[in-house]
Structures are given as C-alpha cells and as structure tokens.
Amino acid sequence: MSDNITINKQDSRHELRELLNSQLRLMLDANNLEGAKSLLLPVQPVDIAEAIGDLPETQKLIAFRLLNKTEAIDVYEHLDYNSQQSLIQEFKRQEVLDIVDKMSPDDRAKLFDELPAAVVSRILEQLSPEERQATNLLLGYGEDTAGRMMTPEYIALKENLTVGQTLEKIRSEARASELIYYMYVTDASRHLLGIVSLRDLVVSSPDDTLDKVLTKEIVYVNTDMDQEEVARLIQRYDFLAVPVVDKELRLVGIVTVDDVIDIIEKEATEDIYALGAVQSDGDNSYFKTNLFVVARRRVVWLLVLLLTNTVTGGIIGAQEDILARVTVLAAFIPLLIGTGGNIGTQSSTVVIRGLSTDKVNDYGPKKIIFREAIAGLILGLILGLLATVWAYFLPQTNQDLMVCITVGFSLVAIAVLASVAGSALPFLFRSLGLDPALMSAPFITTAVDVLGVLIYFSIARVLLPF
Template identity: 75%
Template sequence: MTENQIINNKDSRHELRDLVASQLKLMLDANNLQGAKSLLIPVQPVDIAEAIGDLPEAMQLIAFRLLNKTEAIDVYEHLDYTTQQSLIEEFKRQDVLDIVDKMSPDDRARLFDELPASVVKRILAQLSPEERQATNLLLGYEENTAGRIMTPEYTSSKANITLEETLNRLRSHATISELIYYIYVTDESRHLTGVVSLKDLVTHEPQQTLGEIMKSDVIYIKTDMDQEEVAKVVQRYDFLAVPVVDRELRLVGIVTVDDVIDIIEKEATEDIYALGAVQSDGDNYFETNLFTVARRRVTWLLVLLFTNTITGSIIGGQEELLTRITVLAAFIPLLIGSGGNIGTQSSTVVIRGLSTDELKDLGVGKVIFREAIAGALLGLGLGLITILWAYLLPQSQRNLTVAVTVGISLMAISILASIAGSGLPFLFKLLKLDPALMSGPFISTAVDVLGVLIYFSIAGYVLGF
C-alpha cells in the first residue's frame, strides 16, 4: 500500500466517522430510532464509539442503547474515559454489570482508574468472583507498570499435552482468551518454561507434545517493569504479545500489541507536551478545564519570567557600552533567539534518541561532542551571513567592528546552545528527572543568560571597553 493510499484511507475513515455522527444525530433528533439502529449495523465498533463520542451528552445514552449486548461491550471499550464515565452514571445497575463484567480485565482496570473510588467500590462488589479477582489483581500493581496494563486472559498449558489436545482446547477457549496466537508452557507451579506459536502448533504432527516443539528461550517481562520499557520490548521483537511474570517467574498475564500502541501514543503525547513545558497528566488537553490548563502551564512561564529578569539586569549593567554604541541593543533578540532555536534542536534529537535507545552505543561524551561540532558549523555559517547582514543594515552605519562582534558572538552562542541542548537531557536523566519536561525551560535560561554575557564580553573586548 502506497503512502497516498494510506493517507486516503485515513481521510476516508474520518469522513465515515463524521458522516455516521451527523446522520446519527439527525435520526435521533427526528426520533427515528429504527433508522439509527440500521445505520450502525455495518459500522465498526471503534467508528461507532467515535461517532457516539461526538454526539451531545443527552444523545449518547440513547445511541448506546441501540446496540446489542455483544456489540455494546466492544463499543464501550473504545469510548474515551469521559464518555464511559458519563454513561455509567446514566446506566441502571444491571446495565453497568452486563457491560463492565464482560470487559477485558486490563480495559476494566483502566476504566476504574478514571472513575470515582465510590463508584469503583460499588461496581467491584457486584462483579462475578472471577472478574473481581482478575480486576483486583491488576489494580494491585502500580500505575504505568506491566502488571497494571496486562490481561490475565491468556492460553497456557503443560509440556506433556499433545498438539491435538491443545488445538481442541483453543477452540473451546477462543472466545474467552484475548489472544490465542501464543500458547505459553508452564510447569506445575506456573513457572514459564516455553512458548509455542499458533503457526508451530498447526505445522507439526498432532501427536507431538508441546514440550517437543516449544521454544524454551522465552522473552518475558516482569510485573514491575515500566510500561514504556514494555513497549520497547514488544517493538524490538515484533511480538503480538509478551508474557508477564511475577518475582518468582510465575506466569500471571500478557501484554498485547494493541495496549502497546496505546502506550506509545500516550508517551509520545506526553513528551511532545513536555518539550513545550506543558504538563498533560495524561488528560485530553483540549477537554481539560482552562483553569487547570493555566495552572499546569504557569510554572515554567514563571521560570522564564525570572530568567528574563536576570537577562534584563545583565543588559542594564551594560548601560555605558550601550549608550556609546546603541546599535548593539538591536542584535540582542537575534542572538538569544538563534541560540534558543539551536539549543532546542539539539535537545529534541537527544531526547528522541534517549526515548528510542539510539544513543546507548554512542556515549554521553560522543553525543555532546558531535552536537558541539554541529553547533560550530551552524555558527560559522550563520555568523558569516550575520556579519554581512549586520554591516549592511542602515542602523549599523557600516561599522565593520560591530558586525564582526555580532558574528563572533553568534558563533560562540551556537556552540554553547548545542552543548547545553545535548548535555542537559543526560543530566536530568541522571538526576531521575524527565528530560523532555526539564530541558526546554533550562535551555532557554542558559542561552538567554549566558548568551547575553558572551555577547557583551566579546563586544567589550573587541570594541575596547
């Protein structure tokens, strides 16, 4: 499939969702419930969920009740948490149990994370014993760990079971297991000893046992592994699912690729917000209360405000130099703006490299040195252009000394910004802080303050002050 075809398919899906949502709203407005029900029959659950989410809140419950029970469970799992919570508050008690009890344990645990504690306690008490136990198991692990996102609905067997018996068992358990492409082999104490893929199962003789064909070198993760590391494991080995074991290496669940995709999207969103010094806390930014948005964004803005105060003080201390050569002030925004951009570029590539493990073989020193050289090359090119530009500006009065001062300062600031942009993410990671969240504001601080100091130091030296 070509890139254009992928884009076109994506556009078509958005058009379908918008069409379904608009048609559904029109039919519900006209109280045409049968027509609305017929409209949803050929639509995929994920598209129905998005269409329901686009409806006014008063219509969401009506649209949801048009679905049969099986489809309703699939659709509910795809709804955003705000809509899920809104529907739960409107459901009758039995409706809640019928849906929540049939959800996958990992999806149910994520839903419970978003619901008020009193609601969760009431629903848990009314779940079937098996589902309550499965959900309590997941809720017992820390958030954002493998244990919290795994599902206990997997297929396991003993090594002495034949392939024919395993296939028969798969047929009977296919509807209750989340994924049947892997059969995990365990001993009597549930310790993970091997894995057999569905492909291996159907391509070997039925009389062979799982122990004869299993792969004993199993890649697994532990319940306390961070979910971002889990995503890297699945991505590295191209798994559809990865087994999860406890401290005693007993199999307790699996993490499936659909959950990993959600994790990657969530972590990427958090990193992008963090690069802009915006705390997301995992919420949908555009659905968050504006006062909450302002509170989350104000911290780093205050840091930058304080930084600008320091920068202003440094500039104020150069009153004599600026009084005699006022044109110097015209180039301050250019220098600190260019330095900030170069530093942000360096920090962005380093933070991304840390996230994808691309830098693990290079080492800190080599990365910083490489970015410093890149900064020097950028500074050299930009500096030469700036010298010519500054010389030709009318306000510089063709003062070559001032133009050279600006060009040299830009070269020095470019190197400084590259070193700061590449070095600070490593420093913050060493201090157990989020490099993406911390680097941006601190790079601005370093470049603004040190850039102005460098500029006036060079100007004072070159111009004889």
C-alpha cells in the same frame, strides 16, 4: 438522506467521522432512534466510539443504548475515559454488569484507574467473583508496570499434551482468551517452560507431544517492569504478545501488541507536550480539558520564563554605558538569543528522543554532548558568517565592520553554548530523577537568554573601541 454510511477506500477516516457524527446528531435531535440505530449498524466499533465521544453529554447515553449488548462492550472499550466516566455514572446496575463485567481485565483496570474510588468500589461489588478477582490482581500492581497492563486471559498448556489435544483445547478456550496465536506451556506450579505458536501446531503431527514442539528460548517480562520497557521489547522482537511472570517465574499474564501501541502513543504524546513545557493529562485529550485547568498547568513555566526575561532585562540594563555609545548593539539581541534558543531546542529534542528510545545508550553522555557541540560550532560558523555579511549592509550599522564581526562571533559562541546546554541538560535531569522532556525546555531558554546576553556584551567590550 441515507440512513447508512458505507466505508469505502475513498473515504478518509476524518471524513467518515465527521459524516457519521453529523448524521447521528441530526437523527438524535429529531428523535429518530431507529434511523440512528440503523446508521450505526455497518460501522466499526472504534468509529462508533469516536462518534459517540463527540456528541453532547445529553446524547451520549441515548446513542450508546441503541447498541446491542455485544457491540456495546466493544464500543465502550474504545471510548475515551471522559466519555466512559460520564456514561458509567448514568448506567443502571444491570448495564454495569452487562458491559464492565464483560470487558477484558486489562481494559477494565485502565478504566478503574480513571474513576473515583467510591465508584470503583461500587462496581467491584457488582462484578462476578472471577472478574473481581482478575481485576483486583491487576490493580494490585504498580501503575505503568507490566503487571498493571497485562491480561490474565491466555491459554496455558501442559507439556504432555499432544498437538491434537492442544488444538481441541484451543477450540474450547479461544473465546475466553485475548490471543490464540501463542500458547504458553507451564508445569504444575505454573512456572513458564516454553511457548508454542499456532503455526507450530498446524505444521506438526497430531500425535507429537508439546515438549517436542515448544520453544524453550523464552523472552518474558516481570510484573514490575516499566511499561515503556515492555513496549520497546515487543517492538524489538516483533512479538504479538509477551508473557509476564512474577518473582517466582510463575506465569501470571500476557501483554499484547494492541496495548503496546496505546502505550507508545501515550508516551510519545506526553513527551511532545513536555517539550513545550505543557503537562499532559494522561489519556484524556488536551483539547477536551477545561481551559482553566489548561491555563493553570501552563502558567507555571510561563512564570519561570517571565522571571528569566526579567533577569535578562536586568543584564541588558547594566550595559547602559556600552549601549549608550553603540546603540545599534541592542538591535541584534533578539536575533542572537532567538537563534540560540532554536539551536538549543533542536539539540534537546534529538537527545530527549534518544533517551526515550534508548538510542543514546550506545554512545554515552560525553560523546553525545561533544557531537552536539561540534554541530553547534558548524551551525554557528555558517550563521555567524551570514549574519556578519547581512549586518554590514543594514542601515543601522553604517557599515561598521567591527560591530558586524561582534554579532558574528557572538552568534558562533551562543550556538555552541546552546548546543551544549540542549544536549547536556536532559542527561542532567535524568540523573536527578526528573523528566528530561518537561524540565529541559525552560532551563535551555534560561541558559541561552542569560548567558547569551553576557557573551554578546563581553565580546562587544573586547572588540569595539571605546
């Protein structure tokens, strides 16, 4: 068995991860530490982090200590928070200083958000004064804001510098900055005056001063701006980074595109979980969460739906007279409320996604709801016609045309109801300050089940002779 893994174009990311993890486990089980160390040498830090994260708890620390100091810092930043927490509990004091002290301030702040307060206090005491100050600055801002996610590691310049002097300054400070493609020009009070790109410096004369090169039309964010808005802004303008200013418009940090990618993935994951009425666990993997915790989080909405089904059952039970005369009506109840639930979920999904991306703001709630109602009517007419024809040829109906028409009309009405509910409820919950994704799914199911059954039997009482 080879001790090295070479990444080539034919290896998929999943195959590489599985191969690396399996070989790493075998070597650690055999106590072949030198072989495990050589196995990790040609691998990227993010892939090493995934492999270590998949190891049993007893092997994580052993594998991590095989890395050299520089590589260990990069790998630690890519580990999931569960692995970071378990490792930091085992670190000795010097290991904390070697790794956590060298992390970028924004990554360190994210880690501290997940650690117990007592552990954070202990680590802060061990950090260097400069890193402690930088970390406390970020932790002082609200969660999920630009101030909390920014990094104070950037290159600030004065406008009287020449291009040649600026390039020298970049060379001396590049290793201490997270990004060197943009530089920020400030006055003596750190007020943001403009931005200079590395491209602008390269194509300019070395004797030009920065006031002739800088761009004064600045796009910036405030420290209290929500991280989702920051992500959308960077995505909109295709920035690599955006400057962050305080209330006095003083430059305090930058948000880089790699942080934005993490935010977009995190928010999308939260929305997807919420659409299924499942609470997400922040940055921790759902599949690594304790099963009892998973059950506790999911049972709440399931109990709500259980109560809803009880109400629906009560409504059906109250229709004994009509069901006793036309028993075949009961056979179509699952079809009607199931179809309505699917249509409502489709409408709510597109509206919730539109709310998340601000795509619906140009239209307004009324236009969106009306549009979805028309879509529901079209879907209802198509499905209703098919259901009518299909029901006519079922043995249960005995080719009773009025029963078939009742099913078709009910499907049209329920489709419109589901589309309106699915598109209106996210707007309602957002106006109430609630999460539309988390709240909409159970309530759509409730509305479609209860009102759908009522509509069905109401139409049946009108159309069917008794």
